[in-house]
Amino acid sequence: xxxxxxxxxxxxxxxxxxxxxxxxxxxxxxxxxxxxxxxxxxxxxxxxxxxxxxxxxxxxxxxxxxxxxxxxxxxxxxxxxxxxxxxxxxxxxxxxxxxxxxxxxxxxxxxxxxxxxxxxxxxxxxxxxxxxxxxxxxxxxxxxxxxxxxxxxxxxxxxxxxxxxxxxxxxxxxxxxxxxxxxxxxxxxxxxxxxxxxxxxxxxxxxxxxxxxxxxxxxxxxxxxxxxxxxxxxxxxxxxxxxxxxxxxxxxxxxxxxxxxxxxxxxxxxxxxxxxxxxxxxxxxxxxxxxxxxxxxxxxxxxxxxxxxxxxxxxxxxxxxxxxxxxxxxxxxxxxxxxxxxxxxxxxxxxxxxxxxxxxxxxxxxxxxxxxxxxxxxxxxxxxxxxxxxxxxxxxxxxxxxxxxxxxxxxxxxxxxxx
Amino acid sequence: xxxxxxxxxxxxxxxxxxxxxxxxxxxxxxxxxxxxxxxxxxxxxxxxxxxxxxxxxxxxxxxxxxxxxxxxxxxxxxxxxxxxxxxxxxxxxxxxxxxxxxxxxxxxxxxxxxxxxxxxxxxxxxxxxxxxxxxxxxxxxxxxxxxxxxxxxxxxxxxxxxxxxxxxxxxxx
Ligand code: SF4
Numbered sequence: 001x002x003x004x005x006x007x008x009x010x011x012x013x014x015x016x017x018x019x020x021x022x023x024x025x026x027x028x029x030x031x032x033x034x035x036x037x038x039x040x041x042x043x044x045x046x047x048x049x050x051x052x053x054x055x056x057x058x059x060x061x062x063x064x065x066x067x068x069x070x071x072x073x074x075x076x077x078x079x080x081x082x083x084x085x086x087x088x089x090x091x092x093x094x095x096x097x098x099x100x101x102x103x104x105x106x107x108x109x110x111x112x113x114x115x116x117x118x119x120x121x122x123x124x125x126x127x128x129x130x131x132x133x134x135x136x137x138x139x140x141x142x143x144x145x146x147x148x149x150x151x152x153x154x155x156x157x158x159x160x161x162x163x164x165x166x167x168x169x170x171x172x173x174x175x176x177x178x179x180x181x182x183x184x185x186x187x188x189x190x191x192x193x194x195x196x197x198x199x200x201x202x203x204x205x206x207x208x209x210x211x212x213x214x215x216x217x218x219x220x221x222x223x224x225x226x227x228x229x230x231x232x233x234x235x236x237x238x239x240x241x242x243x244x245x246x247x248x249x250x251x252x253x254x255x256x257x258x259x260x261x262x263x264x265x266x267x268x269x270x271x272x273x274x275x276x277x278x279x280x281x282x283x284x285x286x287x288x289x290x291x292x293x294x295x296x297x298x299x300x301x302x303x304x305x306x307x308x309x310x311x312x313x314x315x316x317x318x319x320x321x322x323x324x325x326x327x328x329x330x331x332x333x334x335x336x337x338x339x340x341x342x343x344x345x346x347x348x349x350x351x352x353x354x355x356x357x358x359x360x361x362x363x364x365x366x367x368x369x370x371x372x373x374x375x376x377x378x379x380x381x382x383x384x385x386x387x388x389x390x391x392x393x394x395x396x397x398x399x400x401x402x403x404x405x406x407x408x409x410x411x412x413x414x415x416x417x418x419x
Numbered sequence: 420x421x422x423x424x425x426x427x428x429x430x431x432x433x434x435x436x437x438x439x440x441x442x443x444x445x446x447x448x449x450x451x452x453x454x455x456x457x458x459x460x461x462x463x464x465x466x467x468x469x470x471x472x473x474x475x476x477x478x479x480x481x482x483x484x485x486x487x488x489x490x491x492x493x494x495x496x497x498x499x500x501x502x503x504x505x506x507x508x509x510x511x512x513x514x515x516x517x518x519x520x521x522x523x524x525x526x527x528x529x530x531x532x533x534x535x536x537x538x539x540x541x542x543x544x545x546x547x548x549x550x551x552x553x554x555x556x557x558x559x560x561x562x563x564x565x566x567x568x569x570x571x572x573x574x575x576x577x578x579x580x581x582x583x584x585x586x587x588x589x590x591x592x
Contacts, residue, residue: 028568030592044453045494053581072450079454127492127516143494143520149580149592157570157592192437192486195515223489223514278437365450382490386445391466 007253009163010228011198014138014250018121025162025259033150034120034137037066039106040073040080041363042125043087045144046151050090054152058093062154066097066115068106073358075101076366104331104357107131107217107301112333114243118231118250123150128301128381130219133227134212136235136250138198140226161198161225162259165252170267171206175416177311178211179303179379179399182218183272184264187282194224197259200252201229206266209238210307217302218381221279271415273377274397277385285402288412294374296325296407297388298400299355300362303379304330306337308400313343315404315418316350322410325403326368328355352407364388370395377406425548425576427506427527429478433540434467436484440517442467443488443496456495456502463499477504480546482538484510487528488517497521507546509553511535522571525579529553533562548575 004022005013016023018031038046050056067087075081084101091098099109107128110116118136122129125147132139140158142150150156172181199219204212212229219227229235231249239245271285298304298312309329327347329335335357338344344354361368362380370376370389375396378388383395398406401415408418444459445466452458464471481500487510488496497520500508507527521528527548534553538544542557551566567575573591577583583591 028570041450041453042492042494045456045498049581054585072453077451079452080450082454125492127490129492141492141516143492143497143516143523145494145523145580146519149523149584152584153589153592155592159568192489192512192514195486195512223486225515363450364446384439384441384490386441386447386466 007255009256009258010136010200010230010250010252011138011161011163011226014119014121015160017119023160025160027160028157029160030155030157031121032155033063033123035064035066035110035115035122036147036150037068037106037110038125038144038147039068039070040083040087041071042144042147043067044083046125046148047086047090049145049148059152061094061096061151063150064115065151066099066110067091068099068103068109069101070105071359071363072366073101102332102356104333105301105304105359108304108330108334111135112331114245117247118235119248123147123156127220128217130224130227131213131217131301133216133219134209134229136229136231138226138228141220159196161196163198163200164194165200165202165258165261167202167261167263168204168207169263169265172266172269175401175419176269176271177399177401178207178214180269180272181211181264181266182215183274183282183397184269185215186218186221186274186280187272189222191221191278191280192223194222197224199224199227200258201227204229205232205234208307209234210305213305214302221381271399271402273402273412274383276383276394276396279381279383279397285398285412285414288396289414291412292375292410293323293377293396293406293412295368295370295376296323296403297361297368297376297378297380298325298403299328299330299360300380301330302381303400304328304334306334308379309334309338309343309347310341312400312404313346315401315415316352316408317346319350319408321351321407323407325352325407326355326361327352328360329357331357361388377403377412379403427480427546427548429480429506429544430476431538431540431542431544432468432475432479432481433538434481434483437486437489438467438483440488440490440493440496444493444499449493449495456498459495459499460502463503472503475503475505478506479504480544481505481508482510482535482544483508484535485512487513489514492516494520494524497524497526501526509534509544509546522574523580525575525582527575529564531562531564533560548572
């Protein structure tokens with residue numbers, strides 16, 4: 001079938017191969033699911049569905065399953081601790097891989113562990129599962145029951161989305177990051193505009209793997225079903241040198257048909273912010289320069305990677321932050337690499353608080369919450385009222401470069417003056 | 420819901436556009452009671468309709484605008500709506516994960532174009548899942564909506580995907 005599919009989009013190729021028949025947009029199909037995961041926010045309902053609704057204490061997962069303890073980790077309440085305990089028990093009894101407290105955020109750890117490969121269909125019980133599309137997979141966010149079905153059956157149903165092509169041209173300028181590309185796309189398309197569509201990226205060569213993940217991460221803010229980057233040399237090298245793995249290639253055929261094609265001129269892009277109260281309220285950082293902030297957060301599955309900490313350290317090197325600045329590496333591996341490169345030292349000397357790998361302030365549940373009337377600038381992905389604390393707090397979203405420059409001044413700052 | 424009983428009739432709670440999963444149940448309350456969905460019920464629609472859980476009656480329906488359920492993958496959102504007694508949601512369109520989650524737990528979601536514009540709080544709505552029609556009895560408006568795909572209808576008529584698998588076997592999906 002591979003040959004037959006050679007002229008199709010990546011979405012159609014991956015879903016056809018996993019459905020065992022040629023599919024097209026709009027079809028409702030049952031596909032093999034190669035990886036399923038859940039975290040401590042979504043696992044409670046996974047566990048109650050398996051134990052209470054189906055009545056199974058033990059089962060054999062029909063596919064690769066992983067649990068991550070990352071949202072309220074380490075536990076800040078007894079309720080969270082109970083959830084963690086149940087997750088460990090279910091994992092142990094059923095041969096599920098468990099990534100415990102401190103290991104990192106699911107969307108970061110899954111690729112680091114080589115759990116995802118080009119051509120995979122991934123059902124993650126978290127909306128930002130689209131992140132894994134940076135590895136040429138069809139990775140889609142689902143709820144707990146969907147995850148249970150995929151675990152028990154090794155398959156699940158979906159509606160084949162309509163692929164939309166996003167072609168990059170040129171390359172980004174100094175001080176502009178993958179996050180600015182992501183914010184640009186969210187501002188361009190607007191929230192909720194891509195329901196039933198998959199984004200397929202073209203000409204990504206100039207974009208680092210870390211930045212690719214930032215872009216696919218935020219595809220869920222426009223409600224895209226999936227966001228897929230092609231397998232190129234950079235990705236193959238990543239698998240080869242970071243993971244020691246040889247993988248399949250997934251690239252669109254030359255005559256692949258798209259519902260729409262959007263060209264993004266990277267040369268013209270400048271640092272952006274998403275201003276409260278909506279993620280698609282995207283503006284040039286220069287429009288908000290000078291707005292005072294009470295907290296800066298650098299981290300999350302959007303921007304807690306090595307490249308993010310590295311640029312923050314470059315900007316903060318030898319400087320002092322004027323506002324509280326929380327830095328949280330997205331995984332223990334990122335943390336260790338940053339440590340060995342001296343990045344963490346620079347950040348601490350600048351006055352940042354460096355926390356253990358966790359979702360942390362992003363999710364507004366256990367760490368770095370905002371008081372009423374406070375404003376934060378965060379590298380995470382959502383900024384609706386109350387996301388990071390009190391309902392009368394405000395969140396601006398921006399790149400780690402903008403975040404670091406903002407921390408130095410205590411007010412929103414264009415990072416280009418610092419690079 | 421059973422196959423014989425696919426007609427829903429109820430009083431409307433009218434909501435606007437872009438109701439996020441955080442409007443339905445905020446992350447704060449979700450994580451505070453993460454181990455027990457029932458304890459989250461008092462906080463359902465906390466900022467949108469204060470005291471909702473004390474005002475809603477079994478069988479009521481929600482009518483909303485576009486992008487209902489955008490945001491997170493939390494299944495607590497549709498589960499709480501169902502637990503509160505709401506029998507269906509009619510909106511211009513739904514976020515993808517919310518849509519799947521609702522269908523999977525047997526909460527019917529209906530995409531309609533006209534009904535959301537002409538419906539007010541307190542109107543009486545009738546929904547026929549098999550005939551794919553929504554009737555606003557108060558306003559005397561009938562809308563033919565897109566029929567559910569067969570699989571989705573099967574899931575709904577079995578009261579959710581877990582029940583479908585239990586009733587029809589593991590090959591039902
Ligand atoms: S970092 Fe934030 S967006 Fe990412 S998985 Fe955690 S809570 Fe969700």
